[in-house]
Amino acid sequence: MAGEIPDLIAQERTGTGKGAARQARRDGMVPGIVFGGDVDPLPIQVPFNELFKRLKAGRFKSTLFNLKVDGHDDVRVICRDVQRDVVKDLPTHLDLMRLRRTTKINLFIHVDFVNEDAAPGIKKGGVLTVVRPEVELVVTAGDIPDHITVDLTGMEIGDIVHISDVTLPEGAKPTVERDFVICNISAPSGLKAADEEEEDVDADEVPATEQTED
Numbered sequence: 001m002a003g004e005i006p007d008l009i010a011q012e013r014t015g016t017g018k019g020a021a022r023q024a025r026r027d028g029m030v031p032g033i034v035f036g037g038d039v040d041p042l043p044i045q046v047p048f049n050e051l052f053k054r055l056k057a058g059r060f061k062s063t064l065f066n067l068k069v070d071g072h073d074d075v076r077v078i079c080r081d082v083q084r085d086v087v088k089d090l091p092t093h094l095d096l097m098r099l100r101r102t103t104k105i106n107l108f109i110h111v112d113f114v115n116e117d118a119a120p121g122i123k124k125g126g127v128l129t130v131v132r133p134e135v136e137l138v139v140t141a142g143d144i145p146d147h148i149t150v151d152l153t154g155m156e157i158g159d160i161v162h163i164s165d166v167t168l169p170e171g172a173k174p175t176v177e178r179d180f181v182i183c184n185i186s187a188p189s190g191l192k193a194a195d196e197e198e199e200d201v202d203a204d205e206v207p208a209t210e211q212t213e214d
Contacts, residue, residue: 004146005076008065009050012072013043021093030091034067034077037098044069044096051091055082062106062136064144067096076141078105101142106175108134110147111182121157121185128152129186135163136175145169150182160184 013024013031021031029045054060060079067077076099083093099105111133116122135148148168150161161182163174174180 005064005066005144008046008054008067008077010044010046010067010069012069013045016043025092030094032094032096034075034096034098037075037100039098042069042072046094048091051094055091059108062108064099064105064107064141065096075099099141101140103141104138105141106136107139107144109137109139109145109172110134111150112147113150113152113183115151115153118153119155119185121155121159122152124157125188126157126185127188128183130183131181132183135182137168137172138175139169139172143169143171145172148172152185155185157185157187 010032011029013020015023024031024045025048027045028048030048030051032044032046034042034044054063060082063078065077065079067075077096078099079094080097081095082091084090085092111130113128113130116128119126119128122128137145137148139145148166150166155161161184162179163182164179166182168174
């Protein structure tokens with residue numbers, strides 16, 4: 001069940017070498033290279049503004065793209081490097097790697113939370129606190145899940161969902177070994193304040209320890 005893969009539009013670069021790369025930059029493009037997949041490397045260029053926008057959005061290196069270049073078949077790629085200007089920190093070159101359908105890659109997958117209306121804790125006023133709206137998983141390029149699902153049915157205030165509680169798509173696994181938290185049902189702020197106030201009152205009512213003279 002593959003999710004929607006964003007397109008990355010590029011142009012084939014006719015020249016190679018430093019001179020051609022400098023010309024591409026003067027034309028408002030960022031030069032790059034596409035390699036891998038048992039075919040020859042393909043020199044490309046990407047519009048600077050488009051690449052800069054995607055870099056600012058974050059996780060560019062962990063996003064799978066559908067690369068579209070006129071005159072070539074579409075291909076799935078992932079970024080392996082973005083070189084930047086040492087002074088301005090702006091992109092000057094990028095390396096993209098073609099992926100086979102069986103290639104394993106790390107991607108951030110959206111978490112879908114369902115059945116809030118079947119969670120008693122939420123009905124009592126509890127709040128769903130999402131710790132991880134996305135989870136980084138090792139997945140197969142040919143079978144990328146659109147999302148993973150957390151079922152909130154039966155959850156009470158104080159209940160916690162860890163990654164081990166979630167059914168992951170076949171072949172997918174977390175990139176980290178520890179059993180991290182996805183979400184929890186926390187008490188409403190008013191109830192928290194009442195509990196804290198009650199604890200303060202109880203503390204005030206504890207009698208001081210009597211001292212006896214020997």
